[in-house]
């Protein structure tokens with residue numbers, strides 16, 4: 325059993341590094357995830373992991389503890405409606421707005437294992453041939469190096485491709501390799517995977533036209549959420565759009581962000597600089 329001091333120690337470390345807030349009552353979650361990590365590291369128990377982290381901490385170990393506490397649940401075209409509004413409203417409007425620069429930049433800002441940025445890439449390839457002569461970039465970032473590596477690899481299991489991915493897109497953009505499905509180079513070429521911690525400075529992620537930051541702020545406390553929303557808005561170009569998860573309310577969003585409803589999806593558009 326994890327004791328109160330260990331819970332306080334690990335939950336403080338996870339919150340300070342990643343923003344993930346583990347309230348009292350989440351002892352079972354911390355315990356089960358860290359028991360598994362202790363096993364992987366060849367340690368006998370959480371006690372041993374605690375002593376090692378407290379008295380011989382290394383950046384790698386700290387990273388492994390934070391990674392163990394992330395929830396990487398994701399699937400292709402998650403919630404469907406935001407992708408419909410990208411296709412039917414947001415991208416056509418941005419094409420008009422950016423027709424002089426001929427550039428468009430997307431950011432999947434907690435991309436987990438890549439299903440979200442690959443879904444954006446498929447929308448672009450399927451419906452916006454005209455953009456093939458534009459400079460289009462999708463930045464896909466996460467705090468979890470393991471998740472990013474998997475996304476960059478573009479290798480998905482049958483169970484993963486069964487979740488949300490229409491069969492015709494699977495056949496068109498993936499190649500079967502034994503028990504796995506590999507994303508083709510056309511989609512991969514659109515996406516740059518990199519590690520970005522939403523708690524830190526957003527280096528190299530600015531001038532975005534669309535930011536998807538979905539199902540991550542739910543793990544943070546109100547103040548952290550608000551601070552991150554302000555930084556996300558700064559990273560958007562005027563006219564750019566922010567998408568959050570369907571159940572997420574953006575408390576503290578600056579007034580320059582105007583709520584837009586397209587069909588069954590809500591997003592926010594930045595009106596001025």
Ligand SMILES: C[S@@+](CC[C@H](N)C(=O)[O-])C[C@H]1O[C@@H](n2cnc3c(N)ncnc32)[C@H](O)[C@@H]1O
Nearest residue numbers: 342394398434436466467468521522538539540
């Ligand atoms: C539930 S997944 C959501 C994935 C995807 N956006 C979706 O909606 O399907 C949440 C992701 O947020 C990431 N995450 C948690 N804290 C983070 C932080 N401080 N900075 C960046 N990513 C973070 C986790 O590693 C995890 O992959």
